[in-house]
Amino acid sequence: MRKIGPAIAVLLSACVLQACSYKGVNNYTANQDTTAVQDTSSTLNLSVDEHDLQFALTAANGNMAEIALGKLAIARGRSKKVKNFGAMMVKDHSKADTKLALIAKAKDIDLPKMLDTATQRKIDLLSAKSGTDFDKAYINYMIADHEKNVALFTDESKKLQDPDLQAFAVKTLPVLQTHLDAINAIHDSMP
Numbered sequence: 545m546r547k548i549g550p551a552i553a554v555l556l557s558a559c560v561l562q563a564c565s566y567k568g569v570n571n572y573t574a575n576q577d578t579t580a581v582q583d584t585s586s587t588l589n590l591s592v593d594e595h596d597l598q599f600a601l602t603a604a605n606g607n608m609a610e611i612a613l614g615k616l617a618i619a620r621g622r623s624k625k626v627k628n629f630g631a632m633m634v635k636d637h638s639k640a641d642t643k644l645a646l647i648a649k650a651k652d653i654d655l656p657k658m659l660d661t662a663t664q665r666k667i668d669l670l671s672a673k674s675g676t677d678f679d680k681a682y683i684n685y686m687i688a689d690h691e692k693n694v695a696l697f698t699d700e701s702k703k704l705q706d707p708d709l710q711a712f713a714v715k716t717l718p719v720l721q722t723h724l725d726a727i728n729a730i731h732d733s734m735p
Contacts, residue, residue: 591652592706599700600648600709603716604655606693607641609663610634613670617682622675625730626682633686636723640716647708683731690724 592600610633617630648655659667666685673681697717704710 592709596704596706596709597653599696599704599713600644600651600653601656602696603644603712604641604648605660605663606689607637607644608656608659609667609689610637611641612659612667613682613685616667616670617678620671620674620678621682623679623730623734625733626679629686629726629730630682632726633723636719640712640719643712643715647712650708651706679734683727683734686727687724687731690720690727693720694724 591597614630614633614637617633618627621627621630645655647653658664670678670681670685694717697713697720701710701713701717704713
């Protein structure tokens with residue numbers, strides 16, 4: 545019986561060593577697998593670069609602003625031309641917003657759900673106006689905003705790396721130019 549004790553101790557020690565050895569190999573393999581998965585996920589990342597991301601966020605904020613301002617023009621504008629222009633803004637920018645949202649979903653881009661603070665302040669200032677005061681302020685804001693947007697989309701249609709965002713910029717640019725031409729014509733027809 546005394547001879548069995550040392551034999552069992554040796555067997556138990558061997559089992560413990562084997563288990564420790566197995567665990568170490570298993571951890572090493574798991575770390576290798578995790579590293580491989582991490583490396584693969586970074587090479588398969590379909591998101592866009594920082595420049596393209598900023599364009600998408602700016603365009604989304606612009607669409608939201610134009611829709612909100614268009615609704616405001618319909619409600620507060622005095623001139624039928626301003627009201628009709630506002631309706632065109634709601635329709636065209638809602639359509640652009642839908643297209644951009646589809647691209648963003650495919651690229652795993654989180655678009656803003658609310659306007660940025662600066663844009664919201666401008667909308668709040670316009671909201672305080674009514675009648676011809678509103679019309680004049682809205683027209684001036686739309687001219688400045690569309691001049692800025694036409695320049696941005698012209699520039700970005702050449703610079704964007706993501707082909708879907710670039711196609712969006714190229715297709716949206718003529719619509720923005722049409723808006724700019726229309727608001728300039730309204731401005732020129734006002735007394």
